[in-house]
Amino acid sequence: MGIRKELSKVLRNKVMELYKDGKGHKKMSKALNIPISTVKSPIKK
Numbered sequence: 001m002g003i004r005k006e007l008s009k010v011l012r013n014k015v016m017e018l019y020k021d022g023k024g025h026k027k028m029s030k031a032l033n034i035p036i037s038t039v040k041s042p043i044k045k
Contacts, residue, residue, distance in 0.1 A: 012042045019043055 007015070011032065018028045029036045 007038065007042060015039055015042050 011034070014032060015028060018031065023031070025036050025039050028039045032039070
């Protein structure tokens with residue numbers, strides 16, 4: 001398994017803003033240049 005790193009608060013807030021705006025996981029991933037699995041993590045919590 002790889003090393004897990006916590007998202008920065010700034011990045012997590014950006015993910016949540018995009019999520020609230022109705023953006024999909026794929027669009028958020030491309031916009032923030034991070035993997036889709038990373039986008040899904042803060043949304044689950």
